[in-house]
Amino acid sequence: MTESSPAKPGPVFDWFLFLAVALVATAVVRALAFTPYEIAQGAAQKIYYIHVPAALSAYLALGIVAVMSVMFLWLHDPRADRLALAAAEVGLLFTTVVLVTGPLWAKPIWGTWWSWDMRLNLTMFLWFLTAAYLVLRGAVDDEAMRARFCAVLGILAALLIPFIHLSVYLFRTMHPEPIVLQPGPPKLPAEMLYTWILGVVAFAVLCVALIRARYRLEVNRDA
Amino acid sequence: MPDNRAYFIAAYVLAGVLFGGYIASLWWRSRK
Numbered sequence: 001m002t003e004s005s006p007a008k009p010g011p012v013f014d015w016f017l018f019l020a021v022a023l024v025a026t027a028v029v030r031a032l033a034f035t036p037y038e039i040a041q042g043a044a045q046k047i048y049y050i051h052v053p054a055a056l057s058a059y060l061a062l063g064i065v066a067v068m069s070v071m072f073l074w075l076h077d078p079r080a081d082r083l084a085l086a087a088a089e090v091g092l093l094f095t096t097v098v099l100v101t102g103p104l105w106a107k108p109i110w111g112t113w114w115s116w117d118m119r120l121n122l123t124m125f126l127w128f129l130t131a132a133y134l135v136l137r138g139a140v141d142d143e144a145m146r147a148r149f150c151a152v153l154g155i156l157a158a159l160l161i162p163f164i165h166l167s168v169y170l171f172r173t174m175h176p177e178p179i180v181l182q183p184g185p186p187k188l189p190a191e192m193l194y195t196w197i198l199g200v201v202a203f204a205v206l207c208v209a210l211i212r213a214r215y216r217l218e219v220n221r222d223a
Numbered sequence: 224m225p226d227n228r229a230y231f232i233a234a235y236v237l238a239g240v241l242f243g244g245y246i247a248s249l250w251w252r253s254r255k
Binding site (some may be wrong): 220 | 224231
């Protein structure tokens, strides 16, 4: 593995993270106070404005893990390995948010916290694989070997993402099909759609800001 | 309209705790 450590890592907490937190706060206030209730599901439907953006951000973070893992295997650049680590940790956070908010929607709407349904199972497997990625990092002492093993696991974990997204079409499932990310026009009124878009953008910015902060923490540790 | 505000509040609070906890962990780990 080649040596590389940026000379002057930036601060872990900076304007970008504060901007991301402010954006998420704006999205939450809009969802809570300025978006109408859905008549059939009631207040529980508003969980949708954090559940789906968290899922898309988890895909983003774990997609970055896969791309950086490929980059590491190709170039053997430790910066790619550090970025993959940062993205995996943040990906696990967002996947945890998905797995916590989902059952809180399911209980009042489906009448059960959990169903052994393919979308839910695959998301749980993705959580376990991401957790395994982080556990593996702590289990291998040799840096080059650790980075190589983790890169392979990071790529394999990300292969689940398209299956998770398409699982509602490929299998009989209770999970709702995509309302916006599907070929037809969005099946949401404009006020709800704008709240959802704001949530997706805010969570994506938060995801990038957290990965950036975690990456800088790792650089600071290695410097 | 069903009254299920408790679930919706719990979801937002728990998500806030998870994100806040992670940011706090970054701060904790970044202390010299």
